[in-house]
Amino acid sequence: xxxxxxxxxxxxxxxxxxxxxxxxxxxxxxxxxxxxxxxxxxxxxxxxxxxxxxxxxxxxxxxxxxxxxxxxxxxxxxxxxxxxxxxxxxxxxxxxxxxxxxxxxxxxxxxxxxx
Amino acid sequence: xxxxxxxxxxxxxxxxxxxxxxxxxxxxxxxxxxxxxxxxxxxxxxxxxxxxxxxxxxxxxxxxxxxxxxxxxxxxxxxxxxxxxxxxxxxxxxxxxxxxxxxxxxxxxxxxx
Numbered sequence: 001x002x003x004x005x006x007x008x009x010x011x012x013x014x015x016x017x018x019x020x021x022x023x024x025x026x027x028x029x030x031x032x033x034x035x036x037x038x039x040x041x042x043x044x045x046x047x048x049x050x051x052x053x054x055x056x057x058x059x060x061x062x063x064x065x066x067x068x069x070x071x072x073x074x075x076x077x078x079x080x081x082x083x084x085x086x087x088x089x090x091x092x093x094x095x096x097x098x099x100x101x102x103x104x105x106x107x108x109x110x111x112x113x114x115x
Numbered sequence: 116x117x118x119x120x121x122x123x124x125x126x127x128x129x130x131x132x133x134x135x136x137x138x139x140x141x142x143x144x145x146x147x148x149x150x151x152x153x154x155x156x157x158x159x160x161x162x163x164x165x166x167x168x169x170x171x172x173x174x175x176x177x178x179x180x181x182x183x184x185x186x187x188x189x190x191x192x193x194x195x196x197x198x199x200x201x202x203x204x205x206x207x208x209x210x211x212x213x214x215x216x217x218x219x220x221x222x223x224x225x226x227x228x
Contacts, residue, residue, distance in 0.1 A: 033216070042220035043158070043203065058215060090157055103149075104216070106157035 002027045004107035006091050012113045013081055021076045021110050023091030030096040032074035033058070033104065034066065036087040043090070049074055050096065081114045088112075117142045119206050121219035129227050132194050136222045138204030139186040148180055148187050151203040153221070158203055161189070194226045 004025045013019055025032065033048035035058075045058030049068040063085055065077040074093075078085060088111050092104040122137045140148065147165045151158035162171045164180035164187060171178050175194075180187045191198055201221040208215065 035218075040220065043205075043218040045216060045218075048215070056215075059217070103160050103163055106159070108157055 002105070004091055004093050004105050006089075006107040006110050008110060009108060010111050012115065014115050015082055016080050019078050019081060019112075021078075021089060021091075021112070023074045023076065023107060024072050025074075025091075025093040025105070026072065027093060027095070027105065028071065029093035029105075030071070031094040031104075032068065033092045033094075034064070034074070034076045035090045035092065036060065036085075037090060037109075038087050046076070046089075081112075083114045086112060086114045117206070117208065117217050119204055119217050119219040121202075121204050121222050123222060124220065125223040125225070127225045127227065128194055130195055132226075133190065133192045134194060134224065136189040136191075136202050136204075136224070137186060138188070138219055140204075140206045140217075141185065142206045142208045142217065144208045145182065146207045149205045149207070149216075150178055150187075150189050151205065153201045153203055154199075161202075191224075194224075196226050196228055199224055199226045 007022045030051045034046040035043045037043045044060045046064050047066040049055045052068055052071050055066050068074055088109050090109050091107040094104040119140045128134055147163050149163045150161040152161055162178045167182040175192045178189045201223045203221045204219040205216050
């Protein structure tokens with residue numbers, strides 16, 4: 001089954017404790033992206049990747065890191081989480097065609113609480 | 116600054132009603148506009164629009180783009196309770212960040228039986 005998977009789905013942590021949220025897709029998509037969704041603010045893009053070893057900042061990259069060493073994986077790293085990073089996180093992937101990366105497939109989401 | 120504005124923010128209708136959701140945008144180097152449906156989980160893709168005046172349809176849903184007036188509408192006819200969701204509009208641009216997608220805050224649609 002074609003899908004985007006994220007782990008963990010729920011996470012409670014404390015300020016300053018490094019964490020990684022994994023994202024994996026099995027559709028051989030070039031494009032992958034991370035979003036956070038907050039009430040009243042909608043979906044905001046954190047980082048995206050157009051292909052292996054190619055990453056770029058979205059609208060809200062501060063406090064996050066990403067890497068794209070393999071095509072299927074795009075982990076999101078919070079080196080020193082803070083309470084303002086409490087949010088619902090979505091990973092997405094898309095094939096890169098002439099139309100771009102718009103038809104994105106979203107993962108199920110990771111709900112993160114930073115105390 | 117690029118932005119996408121959706122209206123209304125929320126809407127309550129009864130089954131069988133027809134609804135129109137709006138999305139206006141200000142984006143440099145517009146490439147495409149997309150609609151997503153989000154229930155209590157991840158957004159799912161509905162439509163991608165790149166050309167003005169060409170209606171996209173899928174069952175009871177349809178959408179059209181006006182690139183001159185910088186807006187799009189999403190129509191849902193004969194609404195059902197299963198249409199209850201948040202509908203998200205997003206715009207992609209050819210700007211420096213080709214992979215950048217800007218989302219509106221969404222319209223929450225509630226369909227009452």
